[in-house]
Amino acid sequence: MLVYIFKKRCSMQNKEIVLLAARCADEKKAENIKVLDLNGLSSLCDYIILATVTSKPHLEAVEDEISTRLKQEGVYKLNRDGGESMMWRVADYGSFLVHIMTQEARDFYALDKIFSFGKELDYKKPKAAKKTVKKAVKKVTPKAAAKAPAKKAAKPAAKKTVKKTAAKKSTKTTTKKAVKKTAKKAGK
Numbered sequence: 588m589l590v591y592i593f594k595k596r597c598s599m600q601n602k603e604i605v606l607l608a609a610r611c612a613d614e615k616k617a618e619n620i621k622v623l624d625l626n627g628l629s630s631l632c633d634y635i636i637l638a639t640v641t642s643k644p645h646l647e648a649v650e651d652e653i654s655t656r657l658k659q660e661g662v663y664k665l666n667r668d669g670g671e672s673m674m675w676r677v678a679d680y681g682s683f684l685v686h687i688m689t690q691e692a693r694d695f696y697a698l699d700k701i702f703s704f705g706k707e708l709d710y711k712k713p714k715a716a717k718k719t720v721k722k723a724v725k726k727v728t729p730k731a732a733a734k735a736p737a738k739k740a741a742k743p744a745a746k747k748t749v750k751k752t753a754a755k756k757s758t759k760t761t762t763k764k765a766v767k768k769t770a771k772k773a774g775k
Contacts, residue, residue: 609710
């Protein structure tokens with residue numbers, strides 16, 4: 588019984604880590620990301636992530652982002668396959684596999700069909716429900732309204748800008764005069 592509880596707790600942590608890995612791929616603009624739950628259905632692993640990329644640099648960026656973020660969580664790759672392949676890389680994290688591949692490789696190997704028996708999970712974070720906040724309406728009695736000082740009206744910003752532009756013009760004219768004087772001295 589105790590072993591069963593421990594396994595359940597670990598699988599919940601694994602699920603969160605898998606979803607984090609999928610979100611990392613999404614942040615790096617991987618396309619057509621699928622997270623498949625194979626827990627109890629496959630002896631290979633509990634989860635598989637499939638992600639499509641557009642190029643080798645994109646493939647490397649997605650793989651590096653997932654690897655870095657999972658290392659921060661204390662989860663490390665057990666194995667990696669694909670070496671310097673431009674089309675497909677596989678990272679083995681023990682309880683889950685991450686397949687990052689181009690669209691051509693994904694169409695050719697058809698892993699979506701092979702693992703179609705797995706349940707697809709939504710990896711995106713659920714949006715927090717908006718809380719409705721009721722604003723407190725303060726009742727103002729006539730006596731309180733008479734006691735409250737009137738608010739000063741804001742001064743228009745146009746006057747400030749006029750003053751600034753006038754100051755800029757005066758500095759421009761003084762610099763022009765200084766330039767003319769130095770030009771005359773240089774000409775003599």
